[in-house]
Amino acid sequence: xxxxxxxxxxxxxxxxxxxxxxxxxxxxxxxxxxxxxxxxxxxxxxxxxxxxxxxxxxxxxxxxxxxxxxxxxxxxxxxxxxxxxxxxxxxxxxxxxxxxxxxxxxxxxxxxxxxxxxxxxxxxxxxxxxxxxxxxxxxxxxxxxxxxxxxxxxxxxxxxxxxxxxxxxxxxxxxxxxxxxxxxxxxxxxxxxxxxxxxxxxxxxxxxxxxxxxxxxxxxxxxxxxxxxxxxxxxxxxxxxxxxxxxxxxxxxxxxxxxxxxxxxxxxxxxxxxxxxxxxxxxxxxxxxxxxxxxxxxxxxxxxxxxxxxxxxxxxxxxxxxxxxxxxxxxxxxxxxxxxxxxxxxxxxxxxxxxxxxxxxxxxxxxxxxxxxxxxxxxxxxxxxxxxxxxxxxxxxxxxxxxxxxxxxxxxxxxxxxxxxxxxxxxxxxxx
Amino acid sequence: xxxxxxxxxxxxxxxxxxxxxxxxxxxxxxxxxxxxxxxxxxxxxxxxxxxxxxxxxxxxxxxxxxxxxxxxxxxxxxxxxxxxxxxxxxxxxxxxxxxxxxxxxxxxxxxxxxxxxxxxxxxxxxxxxxxxxxxxxxxxxxxxxxxxxxxxxxxxxxxxxxxxxxxxxxxxxxxxxxxxxxxxxxxxxxxxxxxxxxxxxxxxxxxxxxxxxxxxxxxxxxxxxxxxxxxxxxxxxxxxxxxx
Numbered sequence: 001x002x003x004x005x006x007x008x009x010x011x012x013x014x015x016x017x018x019x020x021x022x023x024x025x026x027x028x029x030x031x032x033x034x035x036x037x038x039x040x041x042x043x044x045x046x047x048x049x050x051x052x053x054x055x056x057x058x059x060x061x062x063x064x065x066x067x068x069x070x071x072x073x074x075x076x077x078x079x080x081x082x083x084x085x086x087x088x089x090x091x092x093x094x095x096x097x098x099x100x101x102x103x104x105x106x107x108x109x110x111x112x113x114x115x116x117x118x119x120x121x122x123x124x125x126x127x128x129x130x131x132x133x134x135x136x137x138x139x140x141x142x143x144x145x146x147x148x149x150x151x152x153x154x155x156x157x158x159x160x161x162x163x164x165x166x167x168x169x170x171x172x173x174x175x176x177x178x179x180x181x182x183x184x185x186x187x188x189x190x191x192x193x194x195x196x197x198x199x200x201x202x203x204x205x206x207x208x209x210x211x212x213x214x215x216x217x218x219x220x221x222x223x224x225x226x227x228x229x230x231x232x233x234x235x236x237x238x239x240x241x242x243x244x245x246x247x248x249x250x251x252x253x254x255x256x257x258x259x260x261x262x263x264x265x266x267x268x269x270x271x272x273x274x275x276x277x278x279x280x281x282x283x284x285x286x287x288x289x290x291x292x293x294x295x296x297x298x299x300x301x302x303x304x305x306x307x308x309x310x311x312x313x314x315x316x317x318x319x320x321x322x323x324x325x326x327x328x329x330x331x332x333x334x335x336x337x338x339x340x341x342x343x344x345x346x347x348x349x350x351x352x353x354x355x356x357x358x359x360x361x362x363x364x365x366x367x368x369x370x371x372x373x374x375x376x377x378x379x380x381x382x383x384x385x386x387x388x389x390x391x392x393x394x395x396x397x398x399x400x401x402x403x404x405x406x407x408x409x410x411x412x413x414x415x416x417x418x419x420x421x422x423x424x425x426x427x428x429x430x431x432x
Numbered sequence: 433x434x435x436x437x438x439x440x441x442x443x444x445x446x447x448x449x450x451x452x453x454x455x456x457x458x459x460x461x462x463x464x465x466x467x468x469x470x471x472x473x474x475x476x477x478x479x480x481x482x483x484x485x486x487x488x489x490x491x492x493x494x495x496x497x498x499x500x501x502x503x504x505x506x507x508x509x510x511x512x513x514x515x516x517x518x519x520x521x522x523x524x525x526x527x528x529x530x531x532x533x534x535x536x537x538x539x540x541x542x543x544x545x546x547x548x549x550x551x552x553x554x555x556x557x558x559x560x561x562x563x564x565x566x567x568x569x570x571x572x573x574x575x576x577x578x579x580x581x582x583x584x585x586x587x588x589x590x591x592x593x594x595x596x597x598x599x600x601x602x603x604x605x606x607x608x609x610x611x612x613x614x615x616x617x618x619x620x621x622x623x624x625x626x627x628x629x630x631x632x633x634x635x636x637x638x639x640x641x642x643x644x645x646x647x648x649x650x651x652x653x654x655x656x657x658x659x660x661x662x663x664x665x666x667x668x669x670x671x672x673x674x675x676x
Contacts (some may be wrong), residue, residue: 013603014455021453021641021651028647048647049451052438083661105652105659288652290660 003119003151004112005257007109008314015258015315019054022287023262026061027051030293035076036063036071037295057262057285058273059212062296065098073099079291088416089137100237101291104153107146109288110240113257114147117246120255120312121231123177125152125314130169132180132188133211134160134421140211140240144179153177160184160420163191170202177206182214182222182230183423186354189225196280208233210242212422213322213340217347219334221354232321238297239284245319253306253318260288263317264296265305268326279304282319292410300325302338313361330405330426332360333367339425342371342406345397351379351390354417362430371398372416433458434479434510434590435469441478441489442470447472450646452488456590456624461616463625463654465631465667472626474516474644477594479624480512481505492590501585507535509589509664510564513596517579521568525559525578528567532582545585555611573604584615590622591615597629605629609636622658630667642667 002008003066010018011225015299027048030037038053040061041047052058068076077084084101102110123129129148132142135157148155158169160180169175178185185207192199207222214232223230233253244261245254256263265280266273282299286292302325303407306318324338331337339358344350361368371394379390391408398406417424439452446472456462466472477483479490481502490497495507511532520528524620533545553560556577567578576596583591593612597605601666613636615621629634633652634640642650644662650660657663 017437017453017455020437021455021648024451024453025641025648025651028644028649032649052451079661104657104659108659237651 001119001122002314003116007257008116008120008255008316010315011401015414016054018259019262019287020139022284023054023057024048024283025050026287026289027295028244030078030295034076034216034293035264036067036075047209054262057264057296059354060296062271062283062298065238065300066299069096072096074101076294077101077291078293079103084291086142088142088237088241089139090139090141094125098238100139103290106240106292108291110143110243111146111150111242113260114143115150115242116257117233118144118147118151118177119154119207120248121208121233122229122249123148123151125174127176128156128174129156129177129179129205130156130158130166130175130185132158132160132166132178139235139237143235143241143243144208144245148179152386158407159358163188163420164195167192167195170204171197174203174252176203176227177208178204178226179208181211181416181419181421182209182218183419184229184421185209185222185226186218187420189222192415193225195211202227207231208246210234213324215340215344215347217344218354221347231389234301234319234322236284236299236301239286239294244284245316247321248310248312248314250310250312252310253320255310255312255314255316257316258316261286263305263319265303266298268300268302274304276357277307279323282322284389300327302326302329302390328426330358330360330369330428332369335402335404337369337402337404340360341402342398343425344403345393346371346373347398349390349394351375352394353413355418356425357416358426358427360426360430367430368407369404370409372409372411373415374416375410380410401404433460433492434624435489436479437489437491439475439478439490440486440546441474441483441488442486443483443616445488448646449478449485452643452646452648454641454648454651456622459616459620459622461613461623461625462638463588463627463630463640464643465627465630465633465640465657466662467492467666468628469645470643472643473594476512476514476594476626478506478556478626480510480592482512486605506523506586506588507585508666509663510592511583511586511588511590512592513579513583513594515594515598517575519567519575521566523567524564525567525570526563528578528675529559529585531582532585535586548585548587552584555614556581572600573608576600576604576608580608580611580615584621587633588621590624593623593625595627595629596625597627597632605632609633612636625675630657631669 074378086102089097089099091333135141207228209232231247235242235244245256262285264283268281282301286294302323357372359370394408434456437453442448478485485498536545637654640657
């Protein structure tokens, strides 16, 4: 089922023509209205008239989070404030938040894009959708809310927090689709188990998760605990919020809404495009945003583009699930490590619970990495010998797969912090 | 059906169109709105071959129209209803219409021309009433109908209309635009409509482009453009209150 079949199943040629038209119109607009871009373009001696093909996009300057911060709050707005009907800001886990704006048309476009994603994730107007994202400046909650409303589903703006209440709502209001971060879904699943609530008392069918990277192993765990089919969706407030891309039920990558965003994947060091199919940083250019257009925004999210056709029939290029951020990539003794890689190893080892933390210290000149992982009660209270075996098993796998020697500590259940929003899995104590 | 990429056109050193890209799908009504001097007429002249493009491409059913002579473009199925109608005033309504079918005569399809004539009269009964009248004596609205009828006689797949509302009283504008919309629904004609009267154009169009000093600054569905505040301010007159 498609929300906008004409747009979602467009021929490649048509997508590219539309992208060129919209890119040129966007460039004409930003050059005229956003001082940052006019200045940057003039400095580089390049202008909208130099872009005659999609490949010419590579000649234009990037926009970074720092650029947005330097122009806080409204420096990048391309329309007068009286036309801005909504303001959101990014959570910004470090530093000043970035502020984004939407015109009435932007809100309508946003709702439609999220509607596409919800539809490809299985939900319809007959579903009862519980939005367990925190409502506020964060774009996740409102984005999914408007998209869910757009498809005509029954939307419960539960917001985040108070897990027992969330579960009661699910039972009483007969929620069929859960929208939240994957970490929170996991927490809800755990709580359901602890409270002894049978899955049969719940009506859950679908899960639409995003806002942080999560592994296939974690997906499996969530699906088992909640009895749902879970899909990933991706977006970021600087570009629109949720609605940039999403998994269809084939779950072979996330379809990008290419009629509204041009996607590039670049090497985060050299900033040149990577060869097709290789991992790199996702760079996005908006094609229809009125209030807050973005040209080549560096998302810091690492992904790769997938080739081939998806059985679902949608023609938007697919991206893999985000591996991590190019700025939460860890470098441990010279080796690049993503927390999600550690996660994958841990989940594959029996007896571990899906809660872990990576602690980085520096002793003298050497990095020291420790993984704390929660284990089931039976192991925690088991013989020292068995615990030692497990520790060694984990260490061996980590060394094998990641090329880094970790110290491993086993922790009892609930020994590690739980997160309702984005999980913070790394404690980096190293001082530069 | 019609795909335009990076069109550049002008008059000698005076550059009017700058990297204009747009497309029209089969049976779509697409409008290009903009102020005087934005380049709208230049755009239609360039597509119909009256003006030679300086760069870019105009692909119509896989053929590049750029560099083709205007009569070839009409032959291929793309006809222009020019700004100001440009009728042959001393000739009758019927004669003007038949002239529109000159490509069909070349193809020796004279019987079909008679059929087409009857169809235009069915579409515009007023023209039938004035069949033997001189074109120059018709009212503004009738002249616009005649100009459209003449273009229809070449059996176009794509009809290019240059400011059909010009000089017409508001009630007539409504009537003409209803006719234009029906051309699409009843005959599947694809229409590119260039207009200063943005409100009328957007009321029948599927999609539109906004041209400002030769550049496309906005593209979207008619609904998008009607709701866009810049378009409202610049081209729709007073700001609309309570727009959904």
